[in-house]
Amino acid sequence: MAVITVRQLLHRPAPGGPISANDPLPVRLYGPNGQPIGLQDDALKVALSGSKVARVATQLPGNTTSGSPGRNVNFINEIAAATTVIIRDTTSPVIIESLYLLHGRAFTFSDLRVHFYLRDSSGNLRFVPVFGSDDPSNDGGFTNQYFSPESLKNAGGKSNLWELVAWNVDNHRQAIWRMLTPITALHGYRLVAENVNQSAAIMVRFQVDIREVLLS
């Protein structure tokens, strides 16, 4: 494992400085000559000198079928009726650098819900609420704990966590949506997809593309 200095690795706006869990955005890593690191075919782990260590994840565990190093590409051909698929569940501290959801073939958009939870320091799952879903009868509570392509479409394509990048309005065939911003999950996170239809599977090619940077 090659050890490279922070200044060699980080391409980041002023004022710069070492990697910090509280300063997770400049996570794109570059080599001394400006070339991106972590996109080559070979496994790559990068340690920063001192106690602050960043590691570019290569092959992540899960239902991986293909993909370049550092990416976890899951293909789900269907989501069974009334079933929640656990797409990713980790307790490792990570920065979710990018997270894309892609699906094709016709289905009812409102049948699909995606739930995203951050873990707290005790390992409990804390859902990320939908802005605007405050429950007046429950102070601090929210009515919606999920996101769906249908709600995103109705909201003009954007929510506080997800953006509907593109979708086919004809028969709800394809959609691409992504997480709006990198998120630091210091104690891990869980991403699940739920089919709320209790009598029919969603026959969809559902692809999730996550790029994580592990913090350790």
Added chain:
Amino acid sequence: MEELIRSKFTVLQGIYDGEDGFCFVVDGVGYIMPIRVMCEYAASAASISALALKALDPEDTRGWHRFFDAWADQGVIPAA
């Protein structure tokens, strides 16, 4: 069916708007499902076996056949 689910699977209390769900793994992927939905489905089955449960939905519209097969392979329910 509910007794079997609660004794054989990990139960997540209240995960579905207050309803309990149960967890299982098929082909390395984790799933969660409401207990009530599975109990309602299985209520009209001739027996609690993979064969009988699949017979309720012969076209596999729900996509549950592979779950029943996996549970039979795992010894949770009999195959027939």
